[in-house]
Amino acid sequence: MSRSLPTGVVVSAFVRSLAIQGSWNYRTMLGSGFAFALLPGLRHLYGGASDEIRVPVERHLEHFNAHPYLAGVALGAVLRLEADGADPEMVRRLKLAIRGPLGSLGDALIWATVLPGVALAALTLAWLGAPAWVVVTVFLVLYNAVHVVLRIWGFRAGMRAGREVGRVLAGADLAGWTRRIEPVVVLLLGALVGAVVGGAGGLVEAGAPWLALTAVAFLVGLFGGHRTWRPAAVLTVVAIGAVTLIGGLT
Amino acid sequence: MDILRLSALGGLLGLDGTAVGQFMVSRPLVAGVLTGWMSGDVGVGLAIGMLLELYLLVSVPSGGARFPEAATATVVAVACAAPFEGAGAVVLAVAVGLVWGQVGGASVDAGRHLNDRFVPEPGDAGDPAARVTRVHLVAILADFLRGATVTATGIVSGRFVVRSFVDRWPLDGSASMALLLIGGAVSAGILLNDLGGFRRRKVWFTAGLALGIVGSRFL
Amino acid sequence: MAIVLYRVDERLIHGQVVIGWGHELRPEAYLLVDDELAESEWEQELYRLGAGAVPVDFASVEEARRRLGEWREDARRSILLTRDIRTMRRLGQDRLLAGASVNLGGIHHGPGRTEVLRYLHLTEEDREDLRSLTEEGAEIAARDLPDAPRVPLSTLLKD
Numbered sequence: 142m143s144r145s146l147p148t149g150v151v152v153s154a155f156v157r158s159l160a161i162q163g164s165w166n167y168r169t170m171l172g173s174g175f176a177f178a179l180l181p182g183l184r185h186l187y188g189g190a191s192d193e194i195r196v197p198v199e200r201h202l203e204h205f206n207a208h209p210y211l212a213g214v215a216l217g218a219v220l221r222l223e224a225d226g227a228d229p230e231m232v233r234r235l236k237l238a239i240r241g242p243l244g245s246l247g248d249a250l251i252w253a254t255v256l257p258g259v260a261l262a263a264l265t266l267a268w269l270g271a272p273a274w275v276v277v278t279v280f281l282v283l284y285n286a287v288h289v290v291l292r293i294w295g296f297r298a299g300m301r302a303g304r305e306v307g308r309v310l311a312g313a314d315l316a317g318w319t320r321r322i323e324p325v326v327v328l329l330l331g332a333l334v335g336a337v338v339g340g341a342g343g344l345v346e347a348g349a350p351w352l353a354l355t356a357v358a359f360l361v362g363l364f365g366g367h368r369t370w371r372p373a374a375v376l377t378v379v380a381i382g383a384v385t386l387i388g389g390l391t
Numbered sequence: 392m393d394i395l396r397l398s399a400l401g402g403l404l405g406l407d408g409t410a411v412g413q414f415m416v417s418r419p420l421v422a423g424v425l426t427g428w429m430s431g432d433v434g435v436g437l438a439i440g441m442l443l444e445l446y447l448l449v450s451v452p453s454g455g456a457r458f459p460e461a462a463t464a465t466v467v468a469v470a471c472a473a474p475f476e477g478a479g480a481v482v483l484a485v486a487v488g489l490v491w492g493q494v495g496g497a498s499v500d501a502g503r504h505l506n507d508r509f510v511p512e513p514g515d516a517g518d519p520a521a522r523v524t525r526v527h528l529v530a531i532l533a534d535f536l537r538g539a540t541v542t543a544t545g546i547v548s549g550r551f552v553v554r555s556f557v558d559r560w561p562l563d564g565s566a567s568m569a570l571l572l573i574g575g576a577v578s579a580g581i582l583l584n585d586l587g588g589f590r591r592r593k594v595w596f597t598a599g600l601a602l603g604i605v606g607s608r609f610l
Numbered sequence: 611m612a613i614v615l616y617r618v619d620e621r622l623i624h625g626q627v628v629i630g631w632g633h634e635l636r637p638e639a640y641l642l643v644d645d646e647l648a649e650s651e652w653e654q655e656l657y658r659l660g661a662g663a664v665p666v667d668f669a670s671v672e673e674a675r676r677r678l679g680e681w682r683e684d685a686r687r688s689i690l691l692t693r694d695i696r697t698m699r700r701l702g703q704d705r706l707l708a709g710a711s712v713n714l715g716g717i718h719h720g721p722g723r724t725e726v727l728r729y730l731h732l733t734e735e736d737r738e739d740l741r742s743l744t745e746e747g748a749e750i751a752a753r754d755l756p757d758a759p760r761v762p763l764s765t766l767l768k769d
């Protein structure tokens with residue numbers, strides 16, 4: 142049994158997928174959000190009455206997790222399989238198998254690479270004196286070009302490939318894209334550091350002691366990694382408090 | 392009432408952080424400029440947005456990890472700096488933003504634990520289709536109210552702090568910026584570590600550095 | 611011994627394994643022991659995606675029991691994963707896992723399961739299987755990530 146889904150149902154599922162993290166929770170993570178996004182499709186396939194739809198909805202309330210931009214890959218594939226009348230156990234196994242890669246591929250590509258890259262580009266522009274609206278426009282347009290394309294591509298890839306979506310994901314080589322973009326992000330990071338050190342109102346103008354302190358802080362982050370973030374933030378706040386107190390006394 | 396409007400902004404941008412869209416209007420750079428525009432000082436909005444963006448460069452809404460909430464912290468910081476004059480206003484507001492980011496992050500975590508108690512699971516009584524829609528939409532509304540409340544309380548307490556201490560700030564603009572950049576430099580270092588470390592990336596990093604220095608001299 | 615970790619984790623290859631344990635142990639292969647997975651090519655494709663550049667071998671329990679010696683003598687460092695405790699018990703039958711440390715990584719809550727640790731929910735059969743594995747010489751402890759505390763089986767099964 143294979144049934145086609147009306148455009149309205151497909152569009153509705155996609156739009157709902159934008160809010161798939163709306164009821165994020167530690168028990169089922171995106172489980173309830175996944176069922177919420179799938180609901181228009183399930184209503185169309187199984188009928189709207191509560192006793193008809195109860196079992197299919199319950200199947201999709203289970204634990205699910207993914208990067209939000211790639212969750213649509215799973216959603217599309219599951220919609221396809223539900224429309225094809227696939228075995229529920231197989232659908233469940235697809236969701237179990239795909240959540241790991243959709244999380245790790247998306248985290249590496251988006252959170253660890255594209256987002257910092259675009260933010261660095263916008264920060265460098267801002268530091269060089271670009272007007273605020275230019276900075277914000279560049280950031281939002283560049284970032285969301287990647288974001289929106291990825292969402293639409295993923296959802297459609299899932300809808301088309303169904304169970305075989307793993308092959309499509311492997312072919313798209315998201316990990317390869319991450320590796321290729323990473324050096325560009327490093328270049329942008331270097332550019333921002335260069336602009337902040339050498340530019341007008343930069344650290345060179347502030348004086349050698351400030352420059353030295355900043356260099357030390359950079360090395361602490363470089364060799365200490367993420368565990369240095371919180372102490373650094375706490376120290377910053379404490380330092381600001383201390384300078385304020387000293388300033389108040391003199 | 393500007394606090395009411397700014398709280399609504401904090402609530403909306405907070406939604407973008409996790410629950411709805413994630414177009415990254417919740418990032419400090421965007422949230423800062425928007426808040427600055429609403430408070431009549433885009434320049435301060437951009438300056439604080441830049442600094443907090445730098446600090447939060449390595450803090451992203453990944454999976455179940457706990458992270459400082461960028462959107463509400465930025466709205467709070469800009470709203471606290473805008474009414475006051477002098478270099479101290481920006482510095483103190485950034486400190487308020489860093490502290491309030493933790494408060495926001497804790498409130499996100501609490502909201503997720505609250506959702507634990509309401510999300511339907513297989514085998515629950517009642518009509519699961521109706522319940523999943525209701526719980527999902529209420530959770531989104533609750534997250535908006537959470538963000539707005541965090542923003543409002545942050546603005547009220549943050550403005551009190553800035554008002555009390557802004558006149559005591561002893562450093563000039565250039566030194567104030569340098570002080571804030573020390574903390575930001577830690578994030579830049581962490582990012583380079585994440586991207587493979589200096590040894591593996593020295594060519595790209597040095598090339599960028601040269602480009603940045605030369606570019607900043609000519610532009 | 612080239613199998614550097616035996617782990618039960620219902621998610622098999624995922625962030626905790628690839629990032630958490632992967633950075634610590636630097637595996638050169640993942641060995642996924644699961645009867646259904648060994649037969650299912652489309653699922654294998656998905657699990658391979660999560661492992662990045664590290665190759666993944668799939669084997670049924672029977673095949674794994676035959677190849678265990680070969681894997682242990684292999685120069686490649688590998689992480690062996692099963693999705694449930696029953697599979698690990700079947701793999702270890704007749705003291706095949708005697709002396710090995712078996713890591714309990716993640717089994718989340720579900721019907722008939724009670725919480726033992728935040729990331730570990732066991733059924734009565736699971737407990738039975740774990741006792742039997744211990745009697746056959748395996749050393750069992752729970753630990754989701756390498757820097758988390760190691761909780762030995764005796765503590766886990768204390769009611």
